[in-house]
Amino acid sequence: MARTEKVKYLIIGNSSGGIGAVEAIRGVDKAGMIAIIADEPYPVYSRPLISEYLAEGRPLERMLFRPAGFYENNNIQTHLGRKVKHLDIGEHVAELEDGERITWKKLLLATGGLPVIPEIKGTNLNGVFTFTTLDDAKAIDRFLSRLPERAVEAVVIGGGLIGVSVTEALVRRGARVRVVEMKERILNTILDEEASALEEETLRQAGVEVLTGRTVVEISGEHPVKGVLLDDGSRTPCNLVVIAIGVVPRTGLVSGTGIKVNRGIIVDRHMVTSSPDVYACGDVAEAYDFAYGENRLTPVWPNACIGGRTAGFNMAGIPTEYPGGTAMNSMRYFGLDAVSAGVVTPPDDSYEVLSRKYDYIYRKVVLKDGLVVGMVFVGDIEKSGIVFGLMKDKINADGFKQELVADDFGLASLPEEIWRPGLEIPPSGLASSVPLEQAEEMVMGE
Amino acid sequence: MNRVFVKEEACIGCHLCEVYCQVEHSQTKDLIKAFKRESPRPLPRLWVEGGKPVSFAVQCRHCAEPSCVFACLTGALQRDPESGIISVDEERCTGCWTCILACPFGAIKRDTEQRRIVKCDLCPGEDVPACVTACPNEALIYAEV
Numbered sequence A: 001m002a003r004t005e006k007v008k009y010l011i012i013g014n015s016s017g018g019i020g021a022v023e024a025i026r027g028v029d030k031a032g033m034i035a036i037i038a039d040e041p042y043p044v045y046s047r048p049l050i051s052e053y054l055a056e057g058r059p060l061e062r063m064l065f066r067p068a069g070f071y072e073n074n075n076i077q078t079h080l081g082r083k084v085k086h087l088d089i090g091e092h093v094a095e096l097e098d099g100e101r102i103t104w105k106k107l108l109l110a111t112g113g114l115p116v117i118p119e120i121k122g123t124n125l126n127g128v129f130t131f132t133t134l135d136d137a138k139a140i141d142r143f144l145s146r147l148p149e150r151a152v153e154a155v156v157i158g159g160g161l162i163g164v165s166v167t168e169a170l171v172r173r174g175a176r177v178r179v180v181e182m183k184e185r186i187l188n189t190i191l192d193e194e195a196s197a198l199e200e201e202t203l204r205q206a207g208v209e210v211l212t213g214r215t216v217v218e219i220s221g222e223h224p225v226k227g228v229l230l231d232d233g234s235r236t237p238c239n240l241v242v243i244a245i246g247v248v249p250r251t252g253l254v255s256g257t258g259i260k261v262n263r264g265i266i267v268d269r270h271m272v273t274s275s276p277d278v279y280a281c282g283d284v285a286e287a288y289d290f291a292y293g294e295n296r297l298t299p300v301w302p303n304a305c306i307g308g309r310t311a312g313f314n315m316a317g318i319p320t321e322y323p324g325g326t327a328m329n330s331m332r333y334f335g336l337d338a339v340s341a342g343v344v345t346p347p348d349d350s351y352e353v354l355s356r357k358y359d360y361i362y363r364k365v366v367l368k369d370g371l372v373v374g375m376v377f378v379g380d381i382e383k384s385g386i387v388f389g390l391m392k393d394k395i396n397a398d399g400f401k402q403e404l405v406a407d408d409f410g411l412a413s414l415p416e417e418i419w420r421p422g423l424e425i426p427p428s429g430l431a432s433s434v435p436l437e438q439a440e441e442m443v444m445g446e
Numbered sequence B: 001m002n003r004v005f006v007k008e009e010a011c012i013g014c015h016l017c018e019v020y021c022q023v024e025h026s027q028t029k030d031l032i033k034a035f036k037r038e039s040p041r042p043l044p045r046l047w048v049e050g051g052k053p054v055s056f057a058v059q060c061r062h063c064a065e066p067s068c069v070f071a072c073l074t075g076a077l078q079r080d081p082e083s084g085i086i087s088v089d090e091e092r093c094t095g096c097w098t099c100i101l102a103c104p105f106g107a108i109k110r111d112t113e114q115r116r117i118v119k120c121d122l123c124p125g126e127d128v129p130a131c132v133t134a135c136p137n138e139a140l141i142y143a144e145v
């Protein structure tokens, strides 16, 4: 009979979401047993930094998201390099691949996403990779080190965030890179047309060939890969292919359990799934998006962390509302700074767009009914957070919206009632006068 | 914990707080040397915003639920549970600027040369932060709430 472990909190996923949750739990429950499981063998590392690993061999110690000793100091049981095979939601049991069973009172699914593999010939060839884990980066690194220097011809399939990240890393390693993007422009889900064009120009200047409106229909070669066939019939020779056409929520564990899944696992504003003791957050979850006013996938690191933190408080019995998140990204490919959030390309003309552009400076704000619902800033990004804050707090910007894209925009451009409370001594006064009252229900971020 | 608060009515927009913040965060801690000789020149960690008639200094609010910390991709930004101070581990910051997008005060700046962020650290080791000491009109107050 296999071993059975009993814990109060079981966290599946040792990344942004899982760590956000355990830190929240330990903030309010010092003793309740927490176990964290991940099929990746490493202590929590910054996933976005895998491109730094590939580009310059950044050591794991400098990729760690939390200092050594984090798990011990927080009294967290770890099961790293182990995979959960099956969940019995009714019995509150997780079964690992090696047969061990863990029973839990509260479960968090922070299982992230899996890379999409297109259904074309040759994806299993030697020299074809995905790029979502440190092991992926290590595999590419090993492959590169066996090729003669300056002889790497890479094709990156997909011009999204991951595709462009791996492109930059490969260029820094001396590779010649072609990016093949099916849509008309790169970074098309997180940037608008103007900003995509700036990014594309920046990539070209760095020597990257960008093919848009094209897709790869076959990867050819024996072992290793020799080239790709494009949908226009042309062939491109290469000795390395990275597939980066997207990531899908890793929902496999809940299939057949009755837990509701749309594109991701659906959670309410407390990060609870349709099953009361089961929570979800991060890339696997479909949680409230404040820019769209509905549940959506928002697969970015900060949202996984805040979603996990919200889940953690709720799991530990402190009712806490998720403020919502939205797609938010900061990019600095080849030295070009760009940030974006929310609705970057309005779907219809019920939206208002304000923008300003010169050289490599670009600011754009998208409004609907007076509320900021989207933004893109390129070049000068330092005040972008103020606009993001207005969006998150749903502050009507009708009276000052033109200011948002002005060169000298800052807090002082906003009405007094917005900036004053944040900067001045609060009305409750200095310490020792009035004790702070305990809020009824905490809302994250306030 | 103590924090720096702003008295907008008293701010005369002189930017001395920025200057003394730079000096405090320089290697030499000497005004002339810091501005004339140090390379890279130290950056200020707060900024006077606005002009006439309204102006005030903006610096990290050291939020209790800090959006920047939750947004940090590398773990470089941390909130000290005891002091409440939000600090950045310069070794771990890679300058991805995600925290800049997350900060509703616009209180984080880029150090593009060293590829990392700079923000107010409340002048560790000093009883009162340099900006507060330098302000000629008591427009910055260091107090506990």
Ligand SMILES: Cc1cc2nc3c(=O)[nH]c(=O)nc-3n(C[C@H](O)[C@H](O)[C@H](O)COP(=O)(O)OP(=O)(O)OC[C@H]3O[C@@H](n4cnc5c(N)ncnc54)[C@H](O)[C@@H]3O)c2cc1C
Pocket (backbone or CB within 6 Å): A012, A013, A014, A015, A016, A017, A018, A037, A038, A039, A040, A047, A048, A049, A050, A051, A082, A083, A084, A085, A110, A111, A112, A113, A131, A132, A133, A161, A162, A165, A166, A250, A253, A281, A282, A283, A284, A299, A300, A301, A302, A304, A328, A329, A330, B073, B096, B098
């Ligand atoms: C190259 C790259 C660059 C990126 N750049 C950015 C960026 O600049 N900004 C940004 O905001 N985001 C970026 N992202 C996205 C960001 O990394 C994700 O949004 C974030 O990692 C999501 O965190 P998560 O906790 O939801 O899941 P993940 O980080 O995906 O972690 C999932 C965890 O679940 C575990 N797991 C899953 N299933 C099982 C199972 N059955 N058994 C055991 N363990 C399991 C895995 O081992 C892993 O530990 C980037 C991603 C990549 C790949």
